[in-house]
Amino acid sequence: MLLQPPIQNIPIQEISVNKKVKLFMKREDLIHPQISGNKYWKLFFNINQYLEKNPENPSIITFGGAFSNHISAVSAVGNLVKIPTLGMIRGEELQNKWCNNPTLVFAHQNGMDFRFVTREEYRDKEKLTQYLQKEFPEALIVPEGGTNEDAVNGVKMMLNDETKDFDYLCTAVGTGGTIAGILKFSEDNQKVIGFKAVDDSSLENKIFELTLKRNFDLIDSSFGGYGKIKDENIRFINDFKERYGIPLEPIYTGKMMQKVFELIEEDYFPENSRVLCFHTGGLQGIEGANLLLQKQNRKLII
Ligand SMILES: Cc1ncc(COP(=O)(O)O)c(C=O)c1O
Structure with missing residues (x-):
């Protein structure tokens, strides 16, 4: 069974922020209830080309952190196309407490098996991949975040x-x-603008390797670091949902939209520009983020 194209005609929703700029959001988060946003498209060709080869013992292996949207999406894809999945999860300390993590519980419910690896082992993806290729010669090994040439084409x-x-x-x-x-x-x-959730100086070169086009800019929108959630981020996300009815998550889309609003204030976009932001999904991460915020006695994401 192949992965089918999800809902077509994704709505483009206007966000009336001020008169100077016409701001819109393309709601890729609505394409599939479990594999939302960019995930579906990044996995689409990877999975279907692999399945079309009719492997005798098909399986999908991939990598991710404890709250990874990608791990969540791959587990749901595996469940949908009915093939086993294995997640190589960063952090051996999760071995005995993954049941407290909503992303991993969801992945497990979709039939995903886990192997928990130390941060050091996780960092050396090449070694880890070589080892997995030997142990599972027929498996499709999807890189972290699903990023490869097939993903780019998707x-x-x-x-x-x-x-x-x-x-x-x-x-x-x-x-x-x-x-x-x-x-x-x-x-x-x-002009394509990338809002970096992680302040990684190697990103530009990674993008150069994946496309020859250069009409882009990268802007740091990590707000103090990948995965860090500040009170101002929570305030922005909750206010945005109340005003526009669009949920955002705190790692990627929330920080991107907050930065877009800041740029509009700073007149970064020329007057009357038409600006389209892609909602890349990842809303499953809100539950895990709220668990952490709750432990810190902080305001939650609505
Ligand atoms: C919700 C969300 N948006 C954006 C991204 C960024 O996508 P990419 O890894 O292709 O840069 C991710 C990432 O992994 C994500 O989960």
Whole structure:
């Protein structure tokens, strides 16, 4: 069974922030209840090309942190196409307490097996991949965040005739696959802006390796570091949901939109620019984030 294209005609929703700039959000978070946003498109060709080869003992292996949207999505894909999945999870300390983590519980319910590896082992992906290739020669090994050439080509599906009508295309950046895909298939007169969830100086080179297009800018929107959630981020996310009815999560899309609002205030975008932000999903992460915030006696994400 192959992965089917999800819901088409994703709505583009206007966000009336001020009169100077026309701001919109493309709701890729609505394409599938469990594999939302960029995840579906990054996995689409990877999974289907693998399944079309009809492997005798198919399985999917991938990597991620404890709250990873990618781990969550891969487990749901495995459940959908009915093949086993294995998650290589960062942090051996989770071995005995993963039941307290909503992302891992969800992945487990989808049938995913886990191997918990130390941060040091996790960092050396090449060694880990070589080992996995030997142990599971028939498995599809999907890199961290799903980013590879097939993923970049899948992201093309996030663009259509309607998205050509914008001057700026904005996306959150983690491993760089999503922005590389948007960039590769953007129009030459469009500017693509990547909002970095992680302040990683190697990202630009990673994007260079995935596409020859150069009409982009990267802006740090990590707000103090990857995965760190400040009170101002929570305030922004909750206010945004109340005003526009759009939920955001605190690691990628929340920080991106907060930075976009700051840029609008600073007149970064010329007057009357049409700005499109991609909602790349990841809303499953809110539950885990709220558990951590609760332990710290802090305000929760609504
Ligand atoms: C919700 C969300 N948005 C954006 C991204 C960034 O995508 P990429 O890793 O392709 O840069 C991710 C990442 O992994 C994500 O989970």
